[in-house]
Amino acid sequence: MSGYIGDIKYNGPERIVVAMDVGTTMTAVSFSYLYPDDYARVRMVNKWPGQPDSAGSSKASIPTILAYHQGKCGACGSEALEYVDNSQYDIVKWFKLHLHPPSMAISDSPPPYEDPNGASGFEVPPLPEDVLIHQVYSDFLHYLMKNTRISFEQSIPNGPAVWRRLKSTMILILTTPNGWDFTQQTVLRKAAISAGLVKEEEDTAYELLEFITEGEASVHYVLSYSQSKTWLDVGSVFAVVDAGGSTVDSTLYKCMSTTPRIILEEVCPSECIQAGGIFVDRAAEGLFKRKLSGSKFGDDDCIAEMVGAFENRTKRLYDGTMGNYVVDFGGTRDNDRPYGIIRGKLSLTSQDVSSTFQDVVQRIGESCLRLLGNHKAKYLLLVGGFGESQYLQRCLRERVGFEKISIVTAEEPVKKAAAEGALIWYIKRIVAARIARKTIGVERYDQFNPLDPQHLLRRGIAWTDHDGNLKVTGVYSPLVIKGTRMGNDFTNVVQFSRFYNSLEDQLGSFSCIISAWEGEYTPFWVRDTRGQHYPQLKHLCILTANLSGLKYSLQRKIGPKGEYYQVEFWVAVQFGGTQLHARLQWKERGILREGPVAILPNVAA
Structure with missing residues (x-):
């Protein structure tokens, strides 16, 4: 897969750099082989076990999911999906939520969020018995690095020898939400050491392991892939909103320089709220259970199929412009007309679908308004997997449009924004100053x-x-x-x-x-x-x-x-x-x- 290529030659030491973005629902990894007096190139890991051969495609992410058997990790990513219905295995998903600090789940602005399917009433799926959160991260990071090495060795000339020679000095970058702090970094550092990605020595664990917020990684990505020269001027203020699976990170930047290179500074403390795509999915699950109470399609297995179909298609295509939408979950023999199911498709009104977005969109809109405050921002750059939602984009335009703020999206797929952006950050480091959040x-x-x-x-x-x-x-x-x-x-x-x-x-x-x-x-x-x-x-x-x-x-x-x-x-x-x-x-x-x-x-x- 083509990725970012540096605009100036790299002049540091020969080095391998790997960036991992472990999202709530999806994960992506990028890597670069940096060689002196050569242009840096960022590559995405786009071949993963359990997925169809994706060479030449943009399939650069995998499900953030693990399958455990008697406390031992048996499978990760797409391969773990095969064990979802196996009673002998414990499925671990959305484990990132276990590290979210309580402050991210609490809204500090009215009105109160009382929807039981909303973000404030969300229940975090439990971990298997005797499996701690740092062990889950350790198992998953080990899996990611194992497949990163395979991808590196297959895409870099003389790759196996280069990997063996530079592995001990390899830089690992992990992305984190804006709202995480030293507490969560400590858990990730312990997991990286346990997984064998960095050595346990104190200096090594700090020198070779870097952390970057998802928001800062995203701004590096979007400025590399959007036509920034057409809108970015010295003195201009703009917001970057990274809408992911469970968090939405928002940061306000001011451009201090455009030549010879772009330099940005944060304008005010960044925002981080617990909101995102999985909360829409959970709200949809509640909607289906209420609508199909008494239907033969109201059992847990059918509801799970519907949620999957909703997440994969309906949620992504919904923009609120049509009167009705369907959730294509079954076959032609699946019918229950009184409940709106015809030939395997559940019919929903636009109001039904919008209700699943309501709590999350409201939170995101209020977070953006808090961030923008009285600052005269011109643009809002929207990235992240949930940022691709046409409905979210429409709602944000309505919410901030009166401020004469334009919403900009990257021309490239943004589900890998944080992973690729983290490596671009390592190469370019265009953010020169940050604002203390606390x-x-x-x-x-x-x-x-x-x-x-x-x-x-x-x-x-x-x-x-x-x-x-x-x-x-x-x-x-x-x-x-x-x-x-x-x-x-x-x-x-x-x-x-x-x-x-x-x-x-x-x-x-x-x-x-x-x-x-x-x-x-x-x-x-x-x-x-x-x-x-x-x-x-x-x-x-x-x-x-x-x-x-x-x-x-x-x-x-x-x-x-x-x-x-x-x-x-x-x-x-x-x-x-x-x-x-x-x-x-x-x-x-x-x-x-x-x-x-x-x-x-x-x-x-």
């Missing part, structure tokens, strides 16, 4: 101030430190505030101190929790007067570091109880890229030293 910081202590009423209320949780001063914990030190513009190298530094009784003490390890504040303002306190965390504080991850290297930085001090030793150090946290990075810093004889910081999963408050 306030993130660390908790620290402060010297007790008896003149401060808030300090006095916390007198019961204060303690006396080695230096004889009374300290109180629960003070929030923001590293980045929601709405902050962050360049790719945006870094903030926070200072810490540790005290020891003697030089012989082991310095041990240091840890601090990175937390997000989900309230409306940036707080001074994140603990109440009893020392309990406020509910708006969400723990994201833990930074840990070995302090043994700081032994020669200990400073002798004299306190009320005599001699003690203090060491001061800093943790530099980089937010500007697509994932969190941190380094330990300290001064030794006036020279700045650095050491590694491990990033661990979040913990309970």
Whole structure:
């Protein structure tokens, strides 16, 4: 399959790069063999087990589905579909929903969504017993890489030898929804390590594994395939809406430069809502069950056939312009006229079909309006599998049309937008600045101030430190505030101190929790007067570091109880890229030293 070809020659090291977009319902993979002084070319993996030979076609995606037998993965993708009716197998689908944070399922704008078939009332299919979410991802990623290697070796000259030689330095890129953070990245990193895609060593797991939001990947894709020269000018503001299976990611960009290359910056915090194609399918399932109650075609197997037919054709073709539509699910002998079934076709009114879209389209429209706000955007670029829906495009035109915003779609099929766009991002990196979606910081202590009423209320949780001063914990030190513009190298530094009784003490390890504040303002306190965390504080991850290297930085001090030793150090946290990075810093004889910081999963408050 033809794919993106770079417009300038690649000048980095010889390398293999693989990008995987694991969607809720469909998955796609792209790869590139980057060679110095040659034009980068992106290829899609378009040959998968269980699918007809797709050479020369655009079949570049597979179902995101696995079949488990007694806790072991037996099949993935199209091959797993063969086990759907096998009672000996557990079918795992829509497992991506298990990682969605609760905030993505909650709408913050009226009216309330009370439709039981809507996104807010959606039930996530359970995983098989004793199978954890990271294991599902590990099994699936292993399957994807196995077939990526086959495709690479068959399409690249001397492919097997090149793969063996460069596998240890291969870059893996995973796409994630805008609403995911370090918590979900940790699960994916663990899965990639378990699947053998990257090594377990801390530095390797961060250097060779990259994350990119589906929204940012999509903007790289759409600018590569749309006629951007006809509408993209310096200073122009535009939105990219990636409507997928379970999430809709929306980001607003401003064009800072078009020559010698395109450079974009985010304008405001991006949007990510739990809405998409699978919610329309679930609403259709509820519709069929209600309409066919009492019909011989109302059993679960028939309803499942109808949902499949609806998803494959009716949903994709529906634009709301005709009075009636059909769901072609059966054969010519399947008839039940009182229930609207003739020759294997269920007849639906346009109002019936539109009702299945209503909740999702409403959510998407409101999310777009929140994103656009008072910004004078000219264009809305719509991508993603669900973005191909003619009805969604029509509704968005009606919803944002009064703002004089034009809706643009890519000329190429967009179901692979994130997978191919992720690799284009690696090659071009046209986004130079992002906007923080939330306030993130660390908790620290402060010297007790008896003149401060808030300090006095916390007198019961204060303690006396080695230096004889009374300290109180629960003070929030923001590293980045929601709405902050962050360049790719945006870094903030926070200072810490540790005290020891003697030089012989082991310095041990240091840890601090990175937390997000989900309230409306940036707080001074994140603990109440009893020392309990406020509910708006969400723990994201833990930074840990070995302090043994700081032994020669200990400073002798004299306190009320005599001699003690203090060491001061800093943790530099980089937010500007697509994932969190941190380094330990300290001064030794006036020279700045650095050491590694491990990033661990979040913990309970």
